[in-house]
Amino acid sequence: MADSRIITIDGLVKKFPMGGGWFTALSDISLEFGTGEFAGFVGPSGSGKTTVLNIIGSLDSPSEGEVIVMDKSIGELSHGEAAKLRNRHLGFIFQTYNLLPVYTVYENVEFPLLLLNMSPRARKKAVLEALEWVGLTDKIKSRPAQLSGGQCQRVAIARAMVKKPVLVLADEPTANLDADNSHHILETMETLNRELKTTFIFATHDHKVIRYLKRKISLEDGRVVKDEIVKAKRKVKE
Amino acid sequence: MIRFLFKGLIRDRSRSFFPILTVTAGVMLTVVFHAWLGGVLSDIVRTSATFTTGHVKVMSRSYAEEQAQVPNDLALLGVGQLMSDLEEAFPDMIWTSRITFGGLLDIPDSTGETRSQGPVMGMGISLLDASKGDVDRMGIREAVTAGSIPAHPGEILISDELAGKLKVEPGEQATFIGSTMYGSITFYNFVIAGTVHFGIMAMDRGAIIADIEDVRTALNMEDGAGEILGYFKSGVYDDKAARAVVNRFQDIYGSAGGDFDPVMATLREQEGLEQYLAMAENMSGVLVTMFIVAMSLVLWNAGLIGGLRRYGEIGVRLAIGESKSHVYRTMMLESLLIGLIGSCIGIGIGLAISFYLQTHGINFGAFTRGSSMMISNYIYARVLPETYYIGLIPGLFSTLLGAGLAGIGIYKRQTAQLFKELEV
Ligand SMILES: Nc1ncnc2c1ncn2[C@@H]1O[C@H](COP(=O)(O)OP(=O)(O)OP(=O)(O)O)[C@@H](O)[C@H]1O
């Protein structure tokens, strides 16, 4: 299923300073991801899911080992280079949607494109297209406060997808959503994964999400305990 | 991008309204204070120049040393010659001689007995010689409240307050009792021509104004004068020019010399005005600095709270691929905008208040009562060229400083840490 490799994790260790010593959040993780995967880190709270996702997303850096994303070694990137990597190739979706409250739906989705110095016409086209993917073209002028949780998360997906990134990292995207909305969101992401070949990597312990995953990487105490390809069970009514 | 920021700034009132209000208030106060200080200083300079110091003043060396005692026994003599020398050497200045003196004013009743009596400070000026400009300069014509300006020798003006205290009216007789230049007692009869009110506490308390020729006669000071005052024809004090005059005077008369040789001092060099003016000028700087510090703290705090509130936004922007330096720069840009808007409003309001105070003034008579400071009771603000832009200094500087301090938080934190904070 993976055409070409976009992430290589080799002997990744992450330690956080704690008290006088160190707390090892991730130990010796080695993994590979190819284009178009729909994978997820699963495991109990505190197992290191967010930490590994943050490192892949160049928001944090490895303590030991190497993480290569789009041919860039995360540990060696400067702030500016990491920002550039995120800007060009990565999209983030968060548990708390993190929309900018003072801006409209349209402006929230447009924001990443402003950083890419796109022409206004190309921007408008991309924003409308992204809002169409998530089915929110009728909410263009709304502010986040006027939307439901599910709608907010769809805006966040549109914001992550609008620049057609190679990789989208989603940390507990359904944690604040009810079952119907969760399914709706996941179906949207699955469709985008299929049609745009965007790689999705989740961090989750939500069974609703886990059901959609095509690859499930189980973490426990910062170690990979299982890495399995699964046939997604789809359209299961709760 | 700038438009994007601007939209955010306008829509998020907590991000713009409070900081702008702070800047506006600080800038406004700075502007008003500056104009006010300008008004106070120029009033002190003007009234001092007019009534006591001149733009430059010539005295005998010993008189200068004990000026506070008004030591007429040390006064200049040969003043006629000295005056014409000065007029020749400094043709673009107006020179006028003056005698300040103290004594008693006695009001007799019809039988010649004392009806009332009081201590007075007298000023012998060129009342009858219009060419010296004393009458116009002091605004005596406007200051007359009853009677008229003396037109003949032997006539004097007394302050309104003194007239009330002594219960005299214009047209009545008054006897001055004092001591001559040589220390003997002297009686001199005057006719009170009118009463005056200057609106300057030091002049309105117990002053009499007489023609200098009468005073010379009364005090036995033929061809003498305590002081010779020099004024620029423009009527405006110019410290540099005054210093140049003093230097030339010293070249002509020599700086060393005997006790009775004439010496010259600029307005600033007299009566502690130097320190006073320097202090006042520093005060402006101190105040602007204080405002910068205080406002920066307030704005830093506002920025910090705003910043903490905005760590979420900043985290998202970083995740989306904005660099830290770009986020920092846009925060600075935002604060610059706030500083500019706040400064403009503050300067606008500040100038409006200043201009109002420039025409209306405030009565500070109650504060100057009992002081001998030469300052008008009504003090007016004075809008100077700097008043227009001085507010920008605290306005812009403090917002940038405040945002700069708040923004350091962005750099100090790990990117992932900003996320943690936004996820809770
Ligand atoms: N900045 C940090 N400093 C110290 N310890 C940290 C830091 N970030 C994470 N940890 C620790 O690392 C471990 C893994 O954290 P992580 O957030 O990756 O867990 P998680 O699997 O995402 O959990 P959850 O499902 O609750 O989100 C936890 O024990 C956490 O306390």
Ligand SMILES: [Mg+2]
């Ligand atoms: Mg987590």
